[in-house]
Amino acid sequence: MFSLSSIQSNNIQSQSSSSLLFIHHNQHHHYGFHHSTISTRFHHRLLSPLRAQNSDLTTSTNNNNYISVPGLDDNLTRLDKFSKSLSLLNIEENTSLNPLLCSNNKLKIAIIGFGNFGQFIAKSFIKQGHIVLAHSRTDYSLIAQSLDVHFFQDPNDLCEQHPDIILFCTSINSLEKVIHSLPIQKLKRNTLFVDVLSVKEFPRNIFLQSLPQEFDILCTHPMFGPTSGKDNWKGLPFMYDKVRIGQEESRIKRVNNFINIFVKEGCRMVEMSCSEHDKYAAGSQFITHTIGRMLQKLGTQTTPINTKGYESLLNLMENTTSDSFDLYCGLFMYNNNSMEVLERLDAALDSLKRELFGQVLEKLEKRVEKGSRLALPTPNFSKKIEKLQVERKELEALS
Numbered sequence: 001m002f003s004l005s006s007i008q009s010n011n012i013q014s015q016s017s018s019s020l021l022f023i024h025h026n027q028h029h030h031y032g033f034h035h036s037t038i039s040t041r042f043h044h045r046l047l048s049p050l051r052a053q054n055s056d057l058t059t060s061t062n063n064n065n066y067i068s069v070p071g072l073d074d075n076l077t078r079l080d081k082f083s084k085s086l087s088l089l090n091i092e093e094n095t096s097l098n099p100l101l102c103s104n105n106k107l108k109i110a111i112i113g114f115g116n117f118g119q120f121i122a123k124s125f126i127k128q129g130h131i132v133l134a135h136s137r138t139d140y141s142l143i144a145q146s147l148d149v150h151f152f153q154d155p156n157d158l159c160e161q162h163p164d165i166i167l168f169c170t171s172i173n174s175l176e177k178v179i180h181s182l183p184i185q186k187l188k189r190n191t192l193f194v195d196v197l198s199v200k201e202f203p204r205n206i207f208l209q210s211l212p213q214e215f216d217i218l219c220t221h222p223m224f225g226p227t228s229g230k231d232n233w234k235g236l237p238f239m240y241d242k243v244r245i246g247q248e249e250s251r252i253k254r255v256n257n258f259i260n261i262f263v264k265e266g267c268r269m270v271e272m273s274c275s276e277h278d279k280y281a282a283g284s285q286f287i288t289h290t291i292g293r294m295l296q297k298l299g300t301q302t303t304p305i306n307t308k309g310y311e312s313l314l315n316l317m318e319n320t321t322s323d324s325f326d327l328y329c330g331l332f333m334y335n336n337n338s339m340e341v342l343e344r345l346d347a348a349l350d351s352l353k354r355e356l357f358g359q360v361l362e363k364l365e366k367r368v369e370k371g372s373r374l375a376l377p378t379p380n381f382s383k384k385i386e387k388l389q390v391e392r393k394e395l396e397a398l399s
């Protein structure tokens with residue numbers, strides 16, 4: 001196994017400053033391919049048959065308005081009281097995550113990286129009345145103009161506009177370079193830095209290492225994109241971690257205003273630490289993209305007799321392969337847990353083959369023992385038996 005230690009050394013294991021309560025995801029805490037609380041829509045489709053049995057008990061402890069679990073009101077009231085008694089959660093009533101109370105607070109949001117995702121997310125910011133600035137290496141000024149976004153080719157000019165929020169929508173791979181190329185000394189000393197990357201420990205650590213103490217940090221992952229969130233964001237998970245937010249009321253209000261944008265769009269809000277996110281995402285988003293790309297390698301194509309299951313595989317393949325390979329590399333390279341997931345995927349296929357070959361051989365060997373006259377399953381099956389015997393031996397030697 002090759003080592004990713006040079007990249008992963010960035011992953012300082014420090015504790016998030018917003019160590020809030022996580023009642024909803026402590027039941028399934030591993031990289032296993034469970035129904036993750038932050039599953040993307042593709043992963044969701046794969047697991048939808050499981051959902052019926054395993055109803056989603058997700059809720060956000062810091063957001064009393066968006067509770068999706070009927071019948072848990074008493075527990076939640078108690079939890080709410082407990083949360084309010086914690087100093088970190090003791091946020092003034094008028095700054096809590098409540099769209100009605102924060103509706104007049106317009107933000108000046110600067111998007112760094114104005115590709116597909118940046119443009120996609122900007123539309124909702126504009127729709128909600130925020131001022132949006134953007135910067136990219138590529139000249140997107142015409143697209144920006146059509147969206148009512150102020151485009152700045154030169155990052156100096158953008159920073160001199162003193163945005164409230166700098167939102168990174170770059171690729172995972174380029175985050176570090178882009179951050180270091182920004183003239184952050186031109187920003188207000190009190191600026192909120194946010195990212196939307198598909199891995200979370202990496203940007204969190206880069207932010208903590210590169211940004212002066214005065215800057216606030218919020219790491220987020222909208223678990224959707226231009227394809228899955230094309231029509232609306234209702235019910236789609238939005239993960240966030242308030243990594244470092246100053247105590248001043250205005251800072252608390254600003255971060256909540258930003259988070260509220262997603263609340264207002266109807267997202268399912270999931271607050272969790274960056275490291276928890278990465279564990280879940282390796283077992284959900286990364287595996288989804290891996291299987292989608294494997295299907296493509298298999299040459300998977302539509303047939304005249306597609307089953308529903310097969311249609312969903314075709315969809316999965318199409319959706320995942322329409323994302324850039326750069327994203328796929330990022331999901332692997334910058335998530336500490338993805339190598340283990342790949343190894344488990346290999347092991348799962350071997351284990352399934354072992355079980356299949358074992359059972360098939362057992363049945364056939366019994367037939368031979370009994371001198372059965374039953375026909376072999378297919379005409380050239382005797383060759384297959386020999387092959388299975390060899391493969392079984394190999395698999396047994398491996399295990």
Ligand SMILES: O=C(O)C(=O)C[C@]1(C(=O)O)C=C[C@@H](O)C=C1
Binds near residue numbers: 042227229323
């Ligand atoms: O909807 C899309 O366009 C996506 O590719 C969404 C998708 C994914 O499902 O993997 C891709 C990247 C984002 O981090 C979250 C979700």
